[in-house]
Amino acid sequence: MFSQRILTGDDFDFQTVIDSHGWVQLAPFAYDRAAQRLSRVHQLLDGRIIHLHIHADGNTNRDSFLRVEAEGDVFPADFPEITETVRRIMALDWDMTGFYTLLRDLPAYAWVEQNRVGRLLRAPTVWEDMVKTLLTTNTTWRQTREMVSRLLPLGDSSPYGDAFPRPEQIAALSLEDLNAQVRAGYRAAYLHAFAARIASGDLNVEGWIRRDIDSETLYKQIRSIKGFGDYAAGSIMRLLNHHDRLSIDSVARDAFMKVHHNGEKPTESHIRAHYDAYGQWRGLILWMDILRDDYRDGVPPES
DNA sequence: TTCCAGGGGTAGA
DNA sequence: TCTACCCATGGA
Numbered sequence: 001m002f003s004q005r006i007l008t009g010d011d012f013d014f015q016t017v018i019d020s021h022g023w024v025q026l027a028p029f030a031y032d033r034a035a036q037r038l039s040r041v042h043q044l045l046d047g048r049i050i051h052l053h054i055h056a057d058g059n060t061n062r063d064s065f066l067r068v069e070a071e072g073d074v075f076p077a078d079f080p081e082i083t084e085t086v087r088r089i090m091a092l093d094w095d096m097t098g099f100y101t102l103l104r105d106l107p108a109y110a111w112v113e114q115n116r117v118g119r120l121l122r123a124p125t126v127w128e129d130m131v132k133t134l135l136t137t138n139t140t141w142r143q144t145r146e147m148v149s150r151l152l153p154l155g156d157s158s159p160y161g162d163a164f165p166r167p168e169q170i171a172a173l174s175l176e177d178l179n180a181q182v183r184a185g186y187r188a189a190y191l192h193a194f195a196a197r198i199a200s201g202d203l204n205v206e207g208w209i210r211r212d213i214d215s216e217t218l219y220k221q222i223r224s225i226k227g228f229g230d231y232a233a234g235s236i237m238r239l240l241n242h243h244d245r246l247s248i249d250s251v252a253r254d255a256f257m258k259v260h261h262n263g264e265k266p267t268e269s270h271i272r273a274h275y276d277a278y279g280q281w282r283g284l285i286l287w288m289d290i291l292r293d294d295y296r297d298g299v300p301p302e303s
Numbered sequence: 304t305t306c307c308a309g310g311g312g313t314a315g316a
Numbered sequence: 317t318c319t320a321c322c323c324a325t326g327g328a
Contacts, residue, residue, distance in 0.1 A: 022309080138310040143326065185324025190311085229311045249309040290309095 002050075002070035005057055006083060008092055011100070012064060013116035014056035017090050019294060020120045021287075022141060026132055026148045028164055029121075040089075041161040042124065044081060048073055049158035054086055066090065071160065088209070091119035094241050099281050111295045112288050120287075122239050126205040127198060128164050133235045134187055134194070134227050136249075150182045170195035190227025197225070208240055215242045215280075234283060243283040246275055255290040 018024050018038060024031045028041040037055040044050060050072035057067035068086050070078075087093055096118050103109040112118060123129045135147045154173070155165035170178065170192065179188040197203040203225070208218060218240065222233040234247025246252070248271055256271050257263060275282035 133309090136309045138308065138323085139325070140308045140327075142308090144309075147325090179324090183325065185326095186311090186322095187324080227311070231310060235309080247309085250307090251309045 002068075002074040002078070002082065004068050004079060004083065006066040006068060006086060006092070008064050008066060008090075010063065011096050011113075011116050012090075012092065012119065014054075014064075014066065014090070016115055016117045017119045017121050020117070020291070022144075023121045023123065023129075023132065025145055027152050028161060038089075041158065041163050042070075042085065043156060043163035043166075044078060047156070049156060049160065049163050050074055050082075051158075051160035052082070052086070054090070072158075085124045088124055089122055091122060091241070094119050099243075099284060102278070102281055109285070109288060111292070115295050117288065117291060117295065118284060120239055123164070125164075126208050126236075126240070127167055129239050130194070130205060130228070130236055131191060133232050133239075134191060135184060136235075137187065137227070137229075137232055139185075139187075147182055147184050147187075154178075154181060167195040167198035171199040187227065190225075194225055194227065211241070215244050218242060219245055238283050238287065244280045245283050246272060246286055247283065248272075248286075251290055252286055255292070256286075259289045259292065 015036065018031060018036075023029060024038065030039045031037070032039070035055065037053055039054075040052045042050050042052045050070045053069040053071075055067050057065040066086065068082065070082060074082070096116075099118055100113040103112050123132065131151070132144070132148060135151075136144045139147075151165060152162035154169055155163040156169075157163075173181075173192070175189060175192050178192055179185075182188060182191075184191060194203075198205060208221075215237065219233055219237060219242075222228050222236050223230075228236070230245075231247045231249045234245040237243070237245045238247060248268060253266065253271070256266050256274070260266075260274055261270070271286075275286055278285045
């Protein structure tokens with residue numbers, strides 16, 4: 001059994017990352033809330049499938065740690081890859097300083113830094129984050145979970161479960177077979193075309209993890225992919241640690257209505273105008289308005 | 304039956 | 317840039 005400790009910064013909190021959005025509910029993630037343990041059927045770059053487990057591992061003074069365990073054929077040579085994967089899943093490399101500094105002038109958001117909220121749970125690959133985001137569009141969260149679950153048998157299987165399918169595995173299917181399996185409706189064509197572009201080498205989304213891409217260029221590239229409109233592109237930007245775009249969906253509209261608009265339905269231009277003042281952090285501030293109720297009275301979220 | 308969900312593409316103005 | 321209309325799917 002692989003077991004390793006990873007040092008986190010003092011502004012990191014395991015549970016708030018878990019509860020940062022719905023990804024924890026999507027396969028191949030699984031979360032044991034009682035044990036506070038995040039698990040994942042994970043495929044290494046060379047194709048081996050392991051079972052990853054991540055949980056908080058206590059604090060010493062200011063430092064806190066994650067404990068990472070892995071079942072399967074894991075060797076010391078795999079440690080760097082696994083560590084890098086965990087750092088990406090937990091957004092450990094995000095620098096939250098600028099965000100928290102901005103919020104210190106906004107008392108209504110004091111709860112954010114107090115609870116060390118802001119980092120977002122991510123899949124190990126941009127590909128997986130984008131597929132899941134595509135499957136949130138114009139559908140219910142329940143159906144998103146079901147579509148993602150039906151996607152998994154298209155990936156490689158293992159004793160621990162199925163790994164998330166790779167682009168070439170999706171692209172190799174006919175559109176008919178893909179949709180018969182996933183029942184993604186009209187989204188299946190977008191998914192298939194997206195997978196095919198990656199598999200052919202036409203598109204390299206994993207390169208977007210690099211921080212040196214300017215937001216404007218990145219946004220245009222995401223928006224150029226069919227199926228990814230303003231909402232989806234804004235969500236992907238957020239997961240890539242670019243927060244100068246808003247992702248406005250029914251959840252965001254509902255939160256804005258309650259928090260800033262006296263319970264009245266806002267127009268999109270109202271929403272955009274409100275968050276303009278927050279510049280490069282506007283997208284994450286909007287997300288905080290969605291999470292706000294979870295941290296009322298300092299009680300951690302239930303689901 | 305109609306509406307709508309963590310919307311988006313397209314044609315036509 | 318803005319608007320109507322269409323798009324599978326499944327629950328309410």
